[in-house]
Structure formats: C-alpha cells, structure tokens
Amino acid sequence: MIRLEKVTKFYGRGEGETRVLKGIDLEIKSGEFVAIMGPSGSGKSTLLNILGALDVPSGGNYYFSDTDIRALTKEQLALFRRYILGFVFQGFNLLKKTSALENVEMPLIYLGMKAKARKQQAIEALTSVGLEDRIAYEPGQLSGGQQQRVAIARAMVTHPKVLIADEPTGNLDTKRGHEIMQLIKNFNAEGITVIMVTHEKDIAAYASRTIYLRDGMIEKESNHAV
Amino acid sequence: MLFNAFLQALREIRRNLMRSLLTATGIVIGIASVIAMVNIGKGASESITQSISQLGSNTLYIIPGQERGPGSQSVMVKAFKMKDVEVLKESITTLKAISPSESTTMTVLYKDKNHQCSIRGIDNGYFDVQNWALKAGRNFENSELRTGQNVCVLGQTVIKELFASDESPIGKKVRLENFSCDVVGVLEAKGANTFGMDQDDLVLVPIKMFQRRISGNDNLHLIMAAVKENIPLEEAKLQIQRLMRERRHIKTGEEDNFSVRSMTALLDTITQITSMLTVMLGAVAAISLVVGGIGIMNIMLVSVTERTREIGIRMAVGAMAQDILVQFLIEAVVLSGIGGIVGIIMGMAITVGVSVAMDITLVIDPSITMIALLFSMLIGIVFGIIPARKAANMNPIDALRYE
Structure with a gap:
C-alpha cells in the first residue's frame, strides 16, 4: 500500500545543510499498525510528515498504491490528504472557540457534503469515540483525553484509509493514553492502516510493527502483537 | 462551500x-x-x-441690450415701450401670458408704520407669468391699468410689517412716499427664493401708474412672458427674437440689441x-x-x-x-x-x-x-x-x- 524508496529529506544548503532522513526504505501494508520510535532528532516526525503528505521528500520515491506521491501537485496532495488520510496530533490541534461537532464537521465541508448529512456523520463519529453528550462543548471545556477523542473523531469522520498519529498520547496521562490507544486500535481492527510516532514503548506495543529510527535511518524493525 | x-x-x-x-x-x-x-x-x-421652476422654468425675460460678460451691459440701448408688449401679446401665439415689469425700492407707509420694499409696475399678465394667485381681493381692472390709477396689490411681508394681524388691508390706503394708493388685493405667500430673497416683500402697481408717478418716463426694461405648456422654450424665444428684430429695425447680420433669456440656462x-x-x-x-x-x-x-x-x-x-x-x-x-x-x-x-x-x-x-x-x-x-x-x-x- 505504502512504499518508500531511499527517501531523503534535507534542510538548508551547502555547509548549513541538515540531512534529516538519509535514505528510508519502508513498506507498509494495508491494515497494518506501524509505530515509529526513535530518539529526538532521529527524523521520526519528518518521516511521518512525508507519509502524511504534509511535507515532500528531497529525494527517493513515495508510492501509495502505485501512485507516485512525489509527482502530485500541491492541490493533488491536498486531495490525497482529504480522501485518504486522517491526522491525530500530539497537541490535538482543535479549532478554538469552536464546538466539538463543528471541529469534527470541518473535514466534511471540504468533501462538499450538505449540512444535514455532515452533522449526522459528525455525530456518529463523536458517538464512536464516546462523546455523544459533548458535541456542543468547545475544546476549552473538555479534558485533554476528551479533546484527543474529538481529534480522533475528526480524523475518522471521513473514513480514511490511513490514520497518521503524531504522539497521540503525548499530552495525556497513562490511563487516558491507553484509552486513546484502545480507540485507535479499534479503528485499526476495522481495517484502517495506522502509522504512529511515539516515544513510549508501552504505546508502541499497540502496533503490529515498530520501526526504530536513528540519525535519519531505520535502525531496526520489530514485529509484535498485543 | x-x-x-x-x-x-x-x-x-x-x-x-x-x-x-x-x-x-x-x-x-x-x-x-x-x-x-x-x-x-x-x-x-x-x-x-x-x-427656479417656481420662478418659472417656462418664463422668458426680454431685456433691452446684450450682456457681454459680468457687469458689461451694453450702453445706450433703446428701452421697450408698452407698444412692444401689446404687439408681443397679439402676435406671439406660443405665449400664455405676458407682462411688463419695472421695479424700484421705496418706503411704504401706513398709519404710523413704514417699511422699505420693492415696488413693481406690472399688468395682470404678471400674475399668470409668475403663477401667483391672490389670497384676497382682486387684480387690477382694465380701466385702472389703462389710466394708471393709484391702486396696489400687497405682498405678505409688507402686510405683516404694516398691518395688525386682525386688520384686513383691502380697501385701505397706503402711501408710497409722496402719493397714496388703494389696496385692492393681497398676494398668496411665496416665501424665500433659492437665493434667500423674500419674494413676498413687494407692492404691485399698474405699469402706467409706475411710469407716471415713479419712473417719470414710458420706458420698459423688462418684459416677462410665460410660454404655453408643451411649447419648446426655444421656439417661443425665436418667435420673439424675430418680431423684436423687426420692431427695432435690426438689419440682417446685425447683432440683437435686446436679449431673450430663460431660467433654463441658469438652471x-x-x-x-x-x-x-x-x-x-x-x-x-x-x-x-x-x-x-x-x-x-x-x-x-x-x-x-x-x-x-x-x-x-x-x-x-x-x-x-x-x-x-x-x-x-x-x-x-x-x-x-x-x-x-x-x-x-x-x-x-x-x-x-x-x-x-x-x-x-x-x-x-x-x-x-x-x-x-x-x-x-x-x-x-x-x-x-x-x-x-x-x-x-x-x-x-x-x-x-x-x-
């Protein structure tokens, strides 16, 4: 499904050039749950941003179901994110002073859905993360765990093929973190491919495969099941 | 979206x-x-x-001489006579009404009160040209106009200045400096014009009386004419010009020694x-x-x-x-x-x-x-x-x- 071939990412030029990714070869199959781990500066977030089409590689190839992602225009990349991907961020990234329902509805606006259908689908998504009684709440009125649930509902409301999660439990306590991971695990069980960056081993344990990055290269991989 | x-x-x-x-x-x-x-x-x-429309957008002003820029009225031009008014009245069919208009400023007295205002010598055509109705009394009778009798019609401001509020001026005698005249009519109020001038501050007298008692000659310096409805102003103007040129013996190619103006130009x-x-x-x-x-x-x-x-x-x-x-x-x-x-x-x-x-x-x-x-x-x-x-x-x- 996803294939990276010798993907590199450089910042700057000449003597100031920083090589963040130094030739990543990676293949992720449909329905897989992959965790990316590594120390700070190892390039795990950069790799996730490239996989999420938020950033473009400096070199190498990125294929998604045989589509050359590097060949896509800026607008096509936006459509790729719109129809294929869902994002969950460490800092939740919800719109302030906007209700949970409106936050979850937002991606559906770009899908061109009518207001009634959009609301229905957003309520279903919020119900699936256990927040059906919090739809009118704004982020400031919700706990961290609830905010991340809203973010997951927003990511899943468009029924993406791939969920990109950047440290989804980073801002949560252990109990809430595991609740969130269980939700993600459930979505994965429904067939959604999950790619997640984490620095916590017990969170990475939810994945079926963990990739360890060091200095912009894959150091090792491990397969496991929970 | x-x-x-x-x-x-x-x-x-x-x-x-x-x-x-x-x-x-x-x-x-x-x-x-x-x-x-x-x-x-x-x-x-x-x-x-x-x-300006109230002043009469269909009104033509016939004046002796030609205006040549500000303050340069041509000198020594022949004034109009009452005969000109009569000929215009008879010959120009496009005119609804016509009246001479001579004016000056004088003091009007009544009992112990006096007031300075405009005195205008006219004939009955003036009321139609100016579209001015009478509030009380009557306009001038033909005999009064013909013989230039001492009668007058007063504007509202003059009445306000000279008469008590409960006193009717009709039938009273007012003095125009050194002669008196009988008040036969009272004009409707018109108020101030665009330029802030009080239009009601006047006394109307027969033109003959004005010429005999006030100006001392039979010269006319303004003839006012109202053009009939639906008649283009220019048409009437041309007719007047043609007639007046003839009457004033102006040869072909010579410039008019009179002018016919309308409010439209000013407008x-x-x-x-x-x-x-x-x-x-x-x-x-x-x-x-x-x-x-x-x-x-x-x-x-x-x-x-x-x-x-x-x-x-x-x-x-x-x-x-x-x-x-x-x-x-x-x-x-x-x-x-x-x-x-x-x-x-x-x-x-x-x-x-x-x-x-x-x-x-x-x-x-x-x-x-x-x-x-x-x-x-x-x-x-x-x-x-x-x-x-x-x-x-x-x-x-x-x-x-x-x-």
Whole structure:
C-alpha cells in the first residue's frame, strides 16, 4: 500500500545543510499498525510528515498504491490528504472557540457534503469515540483525553484509509493514553492502516510493527502483537 | 462551500467582535460620507431646481441690450415701450401670458408704520407669468391699468410689517412716499427664493401708474412672458427674437440689441455646478473608503498570522489553497459588506437629518446606495486579496508548527 524508496529529506544548503532522513526504505501494508520510535532528532516526525503528505521528500520515491506521491501537485496532495488520510496530533490541534461537532464537521465541508448529512456523520463519529453528550462543548471545556477523542473523531469522520498519529498520547496521562490507544486500535481492527510516532514503548506495543529510527535511518524493525 | 465560508466569516467576526467593529468603522464612515454627500448634493440641486421652476422654468425675460460678460451691459440701448408688449401679446401665439415689469425700492407707509420694499409696475399678465394667485381681493381692472390709477396689490411681508394681524388691508390706503394708493388685493405667500430673497416683500402697481408717478418716463426694461405648456422654450424665444428684430429695425447680420433669456440656462449652470460639487465631495469621501480598506487589510493580515495554526489544520484535513483563499476573502468581503450596510443606514440618517435641518429636498438615490454597497464589497476583495493569498500560500507543515 505504502512504499518508500531511499527517501531523503534535507534542510538548508551547502555547509548549513541538515540531512534529516538519509535514505528510508519502508513498506507498509494495508491494515497494518506501524509505530515509529526513535530518539529526538532521529527524523521520526519528518518521516511521518512525508507519509502524511504534509511535507515532500528531497529525494527517493513515495508510492501509495502505485501512485507516485512525489509527482502530485500541491492541490493533488491536498486531495490525497482529504480522501485518504486522517491526522491525530500530539497537541490535538482543535479549532478554538469552536464546538466539538463543528471541529469534527470541518473535514466534511471540504468533501462538499450538505449540512444535514455532515452533522449526522459528525455525530456518529463523536458517538464512536464516546462523546455523544459533548458535541456542543468547545475544546476549552473538555479534558485533554476528551479533546484527543474529538481529534480522533475528526480524523475518522471521513473514513480514511490511513490514520497518521503524531504522539497521540503525548499530552495525556497513562490511563487516558491507553484509552486513546484502545480507540485507535479499534479503528485499526476495522481495517484502517495506522502509522504512529511515539516515544513510549508501552504505546508502541499497540502496533503490529515498530520501526526504530536513528540519525535519519531505520535502525531496526520489530514485529509484535498485543 | 461558499455558504460555509460565509458562516465561518460570521463566526470569526463574532469571535473578535470589538476588533471587527473597529475595523469596519473605516468602511462605515467612508460609505456614510459618500451616501450623505451625494444625496445631500442631489437634494440641494433638486431644491435649487424646484425654486427656479417656481420662478418659472417656462418664463422668458426680454431685456433691452446684450450682456457681454459680468457687469458689461451694453450702453445706450433703446428701452421697450408698452407698444412692444401689446404687439408681443397679439402676435406671439406660443405665449400664455405676458407682462411688463419695472421695479424700484421705496418706503411704504401706513398709519404710523413704514417699511422699505420693492415696488413693481406690472399688468395682470404678471400674475399668470409668475403663477401667483391672490389670497384676497382682486387684480387690477382694465380701466385702472389703462389710466394708471393709484391702486396696489400687497405682498405678505409688507402686510405683516404694516398691518395688525386682525386688520384686513383691502380697501385701505397706503402711501408710497409722496402719493397714496388703494389696496385692492393681497398676494398668496411665496416665501424665500433659492437665493434667500423674500419674494413676498413687494407692492404691485399698474405699469402706467409706475411710469407716471415713479419712473417719470414710458420706458420698459423688462418684459416677462410665460410660454404655453408643451411649447419648446426655444421656439417661443425665436418667435420673439424675430418680431423684436423687426420692431427695432435690426438689419440682417446685425447683432440683437435686446436679449431673450430663460431660467433654463441658469438652471443648467446651477445644475452643472452642483453636480460638479457633488462629484468632488463624493470623491473626497471615497478616499476615506480607501483608508477603511487599508484598515481591513491590516486586520486581515493580523488575523491570518493569528490563525496560522488553524490554516495548517485545515490544510491537513484536505483544504486546498483555493479553499483557504476563498475563506479569507469572504471574511474580508463580509466585514466590509457589513461596514457598507451600516454605512448606508448611517448615510441615509445623515441625509435625512441634514435635509430637515437645512430645509432642502430629501433625495435618497437608490443607485448610489447600490453602488456604495458593491463598492464596499469590492474594497473587501481588493484589500482582502493580499492577506487571503498569504494564508493560501502557507506550507501546511510550517503552519502546523506555528506557535
């Protein structure tokens, strides 16, 4: 499904050039749950941003179901994110002073859905993360765990093929973190491919495969099941 | 998508209400100024036109001599005689009414009161030419006109100055300096004309009496004529010119030694001046709209910076650059549009207030209102495009990282 071939990412030029990714070869199959781990500066977030089409590689190839992602225009990349991907961020990234329902509805606006259908689908998504009684709440009125649930509902409301999660439990306590991971695990069980960056081993344990990055290269991989 | 962007824009305005209101103030002031200036200008123009029409837009003024620029009336021209009036009356079929008009200023006395006013020598055609009705009494009888008897018709201001409020002037004798005359009629009030002159401050006397008692000669320096309805003023003017040239023995190729003028020429000049003033005032007011537009651009740029992360989030969930562009552009247009609507209401209120206070015709021009609203929205587009493009051109990853 996803294939990276010798993907590199450089910042700057000449003597100031920083090589963040130094030739990543990676293949992720449909329905897989992959965790990316590594120390700070190892390039795990950069790799996730490239996989999420938020950033473009400096070199190498990125294929998604045989589509050359590097060949896509800026607008096509936006459509790729719109129809294929869902994002969950460490800092939740919800719109302030906007209700949970409106936050979850937002991606559906770009899908061109009518207001009634959009609301229905957003309520279903919020119900699936256990927040059906919090739809009118704004982020400031919700706990961290609830905010991340809203973010997951927003990511899943468009029924993406791939969920990109950047440290989804980073801002949560252990109990809430595991609740969130269980939700993600459930979505994965429904067939959604999950790619997640984490620095916590017990969170990475939810994945079926963990990739360890060091200095912009894959150091090792491990397969496991929970 | 557009409707959602519109709702989003309203939400953003509500979220930063005070800032939005202050930003829109520039547009409010600009639009209100344009609306008020243009409408008041048009109202003033309308008032002047109406006043001149009251003077008689179908009236022709036949004057001896030719005007050659300010203050250079040609000298030694032959004045008109009553015979000219009679011939004009008989020969020019396009005229509704005609009257000589000679005037001077004199003191009028009644009992222990005196008042200085205009004394005008006329015949009965004057009432029709001026479209002036009598409030009481009668106009001059033919015998009075023919023999120049000492009778007069008084204007309302003269009555107010000389007579007690419960006293009827009809049948009373007033003195015009050294001779007296019987009051036979009272004019309806006309009020002040466009130039602020009191039209009711006059005494009308038969032209013969004026010539015999006041001017001491049979010269006439003004003949007033009202043209019949639906007859072009120019046609009547040409007929008069032809006849008068003949009567004054002016050869072909020689210049007229008289002139036939109408209020239309004056009306055209005044309309031209007021239109020019209206355009100038409107243009000055439009500059404030540009200032308002710059205010909108400034705030939209601040808004884009403040909402960088939001832009990143929207891009991450699949918003294309054009979606972001449209969203911010609509926000700018809604902001300026709201300013425009408030400005229109305010401008109309100012127009009504000024019209009432200055006693000018109330004119609300719907076309200028529509233009102002569209212009305010255009300002939103023009001054919103730079911030909107800035937002649309953001890199999603940089936007998401923005603190």
